[in-house]
Amino acid sequence: MTLDYKKIAVLGFSPRTGLEVVKYLLNFDVNIIVSDAKPKTELEDLISQLDDEKIEYDLGSKGSKILESELIILSPGVPYDLEILKKAREQGIETISEIEFAFRQSKAEIIAVTGTNGKTTTTELLAAMLFDLNGQKIKAAGNIGLPFISIIKDLEEGEKVILELSSFQLEAVKDFKAKIAIYLNYSPDHLDRHQTELNYKNAKKNIFSNQNSADYALLNFDDPYLYQLKDQLQSEVIGLSFKRKEADLIIKNNQAYYKKDKINLLDFSTINLPGKHNQKNAAFAALAAYTVGQSIEKIQQAAENYKLQSHRMEIINNSSGYLIVDDSKATNPDSTLKALSSLDKDIILIAGGQDRNADFSKLKQVVNDRVKILILLGEAADKLASLFKENEIEIIKVKTMEAAAELGAKRLRQDRALLLSPACPSWDMFSSYKERGEIFRKTVLKYID
Template sequence: MMELKNKKIAIIGLSRTGVATAEFLSRAGARVIVSDTKTAPFLEKEMEALKGLELDYELGYHGEKSLAADLIVVSPGVPLDIPFFKKAREKGIPIISEIELAYHFTEGKIIAITGTNGKTTTTSLIGEILQKAQIGKVKVAGNIGTPLIREIGDLGQDDWLVVEVSSFQLETIVDFKPDISLFLNFTADHLDRHKSLENYWLAKKRIFENQTSRDMALVNFDDQDVMKAVKDFPGRIYQVSMDKKVNPGISLVDNKLVFRAEDREEVLINCTDIPLPGLHNIQNVAFAALTAYLLGIPVEIIRNAIRDFKAAGHRLEEVCLLENNILVIDDSKATNPDAAIKGIESFTRPLVLLAGGQDRNADFTEWGRVVRERARVLVLLGETRYKMREVALKSGFPNINIHIADNMKEAVEIAAQNLKPGDCLLLSPACPSWDMYKSYQERGREFQDLVKTL
């Protein structure tokens, strides 16, 4: 176990993760320095949460106090290419993530889930199945919202941590080793942070880095980038496919999810019992069901948990049904083109689509093709609105059906003017929200509030 008492540890980034890490380290007797580029007036909420703890602060910059630390714990939102980290590496100061720190202080078994899309749904569903199966204490944490460091206490060797892990968190692991790793899919995202698709893939691939022959990897057989990541995996590999019959693993066959291993075969669930829309959600359910099945959880418990499952908000969330049978869907969590494509393809109704947001240099080419085939009206807002308009036009989408809005209120008003009986009004931005909102949740809430006034 890592020794913390009297160790000088700098936390870089006073986010939700930074606050949780500071609390843990302070209780463990470490000498904690908290550093953030924001100044105190912009960190009132975070500093209030840490009131009463003996902490040293370095705010407005990362400087000499933090560079005098024995160890640096970096919050996931802080990019690793800033000059401060170059100086820290030159001084030989170890730099780790919060999930790496947490790993050293838990006896619980770890199921870690990564991928470009579907992580939160899959993580939540695995957690619910395990909790219903009562196979020990089960905690759900990580990128899903609750820092892992908050959930590691009071867990024994028969207990489970179900952890959503992002590429940002995996960049700075050292020993972090899941018992079971899931790599759901891989498409371009976060290129503003990782600079290249290769760097992004290498960060994701690290989920398998420390696993051994005793561990398991569950991977998407239909995704070449995912399969390439487990080429030299030493443990047991189980595959998930929506296109092929895989063995060992789980396949979509005749609208059923079927497990196969050698000569054994069992139907885990009929897809008509899955309450979530879209083929991508069938795939998410397949990963969760396979994980539970490999842990020996009875099939009936798996089925019941899936039937009862409700996804977190803003993920193809049905908001309401307006007059004239107009369905309103909030998919604000679709923060990249691939996620938006999956949302768009989940509906057969004519679509009035709201899209656009922060520009992170994403490639919208495939999104444009799908929009041309699936949407009737396109309303664009945010930093990317003109870029996405050009992509839609190049794909053959009629200019007369493309509208530009300066804010969500205007976007919803334009959409309302173009709705016809039986349409689906879909918010699926294909972009992050940070150009106009603090989070995709805030974006989704404003959309929902506005459409409920129609």
């Protein structure tokens, strides 16, 4: 593989994607500009991993150095609409995502997964189902934590790869093409980055870019936006649903039934995945695995053996036998809606976090129906309290997760469930949703056990 460029810029020197792109470029006779708004003192660890005279650093600046390049490769955290990137495009400098660049460098066959929620669970399930496909182990990369660019050297032409793709990764693709594109669900998110819902929709829709009638689009027919999207696609659409009779795969009576081949792809009675949303995630993975030739037996076995990652509807075992659920990964209202709908007890809900101007109104009815005590914290606490003040529930605002978890633990009883499902990102108070979940777990167990 060759590169027809003399100078390439990498914008966003992140420890995962940015670093891996630079490492890949060092295999070619090309000069590299590494640009980041952070100063050199904050990036010394990354710089120490690279030692090459072909690299020119532009750190702690507005990135004007990238205008000297012929191609700009963006890390996912870099918005496509930055002024310096607009200027670059005006000058005829192409700006693309790492996913697009890796796609151009690889001849692998792509199974792509996107959606507002459930991407990682579906990607992991699909990877487990394809762990042994005719003697091959199919790799998973992308938003799941492994940059696509870091594995392309190991991929043979035509070999399959699973990519979890966020809107950040999809907004700057051009030639990218997936053999199978999976779109799980849609709800407005990341509007602080994309500015408008239309921009977010368009970024996500890029997963179907360049597909044709020989490719597949797997869609959630229970999602109104995705249902109407089916008529706009060039690929063969396969719909999944709990309720629409025209769907190709129907989830009913604990079975995922694929009408085309008159076969049950999954038997959920032996699969431990909480909530209908996770049943649908598993059905998407099963359908994709079946489409590429995996056996029903291996698909079912993988689903039965799969365990959700921590902080995703994770049940916290405790000596009192209470139902305590850590769903700290619920960083938007739609995730919390699914969590609330999946529990069959009255709920003590801990919610709130970074305020990204999300629309919480869809939570109003289910909170009114299911929640008895609402414990709020973080930037969005006042907004949430105002939304639910007319509901006949007890609302308590606290300053810390420790206080929220202690209060929830003390008010817990056998006929109630304690659920951490914030409906907001964690960045206002924590380094990540994982830290938020760990503090919740440790504090709750201190007062329960």
